[in-house]
Amino acid sequence: MQLILASASPRRRELLSMLEVPFSLRESMVDERALEAGLAGAAPAEKAMKTAEAKALSAAEGLAGPAVIIGADTIVAYDGELLHKPADKDAAFATLSRLSGHTHMVYTGVCLAEVLPGKAPIPHSFVAGTRVTFRSLTEKEILAYIATGEPFDKAGAYGIQGKGALLVSRIEGDFFNVVGLPLTELHLRLRALGLDIPSFWESTEKKS
Numbered sequence: 001m002q003l004i005l006a007s008a009s010p011r012r013r014e015l016l017s018m019l020e021v022p023f024s025l026r027e028s029m030v031d032e033r034a035l036e037a038g039l040a041g042a043a044p045a046e047k048a049m050k051t052a053e054a055k056a057l058s059a060a061e062g063l064a065g066p067a068v069i070i071g072a073d074t075i076v077a078y079d080g081e082l083l084h085k086p087a088d089k090d091a092a093f094a095t096l097s098r099l100s101g102h103t104h105m106v107y108t109g110v111c112l113a114e115v116l117p118g119k120a121p122i123p124h125s126f127v128a129g130t131r132v133t134f135r136s137l138t139e140k141e142i143l144a145y146i147a148t149g150e151p152f153d154k155a156g157a158y159g160i161q162g163k164g165a166l167l168v169s170r171i172e173g174d175f176f177n178v179v180g181l182p183l184t185e186l187h188l189r190l191r192a193l194g195l196d197i198p199s200f201w202e203s204t205e206k207k208s
Contacts, residue, residue: 001195002067006059011161011180012072019183021197026063028055028071044077048109049127056113057121065115068193072111074180076156078104083156092146095157096167101136104156105129106178112189124189128182130173132160137167 003023005016016023035054039047056071063069076083078099086092107129114122150164151157158164160171160178176183187197 001193002065003190003195004059004063004067004069006055006069006071009072009180012070015176015179015181015183016070019187019197021200023070026059026069028058029061030054030058044075044080044082044105045107045109045127045129047082048073048075048107049111049125050109052109052111052127053113053123053125056111057123060113060115060121063115065117065119067115068190068195069113069115069121070110070181070186071113072108072181074106074108074155074177076104076106078102085153085155086151086157089146092151092157093142096137096142096145096151097139099134099156099158099167100142101134103131103133106132106156108177108180108182110182110186110189112193114193124193126185126189128174128177128185130171130175130177132168132178133170134167135169141167 003021004026005012005023006026006028035051039050042050051073052071055073056069059069059071083095086095107127109127112124114124145163148163150159150162158167160168174182174184190197
């Protein structure tokens with residue numbers, strides 16, 4: 001059975017590559033702006049899961065299978081409000097200043113679309129949440145971090161796997177969920193669908 005990632009995120013590609021599991025990429029044609037507008041009243045966790053489902057099912061169109069397609073969406077929320085990728089330095093400064101000294105939530109919705117020959121794709125969806133607490137930041141620290149350019153392609157204006165690690169004092173939950181994929185839960189869900197990641201390591205070792 002093929003494993004397919006329906007994501008343009010380099011971080012998700014890196015996480016799957018780190019697990020040394022063979023996978024391919026397939027583009028999702030979801031209009032995320034239109035989807036977000038349709039989910040305007042949804043809670044952050046629900047929005048993440050619904051967006052992940054839309055991505056996975058879009059990528060499943062026209063695919064014969066057998067395959068499992070991973071669709072994912074990560075959302076940063078503070079006090080119930082979504083924190084998007086900052087448009088400019090002022091927006092990044094405002095977001096980081098707001099998060100300074102406080103705890104926020106990171107939700108990653110994941111949909112595993114099971115594609116079997118002659119059948120409609122079956123979505124298996126879940127959402128993982130991680131609490132992230134920032135230490136109190138000085139204005140100088142925030143400006144220095146913004147100057148690295150790291151905040152601009154990341155929801156919440158920081159990357160915990162990069163220089164943004166220095167902003168964080170504590171997390172409660174899966175670290176990799178904050179990066180973009182809750183790896184342990186993903187492994188367990190894939191195993192339930194017949195894709196056991198450690199078995200790939202065993203087969204690779206035998207070939208070598």
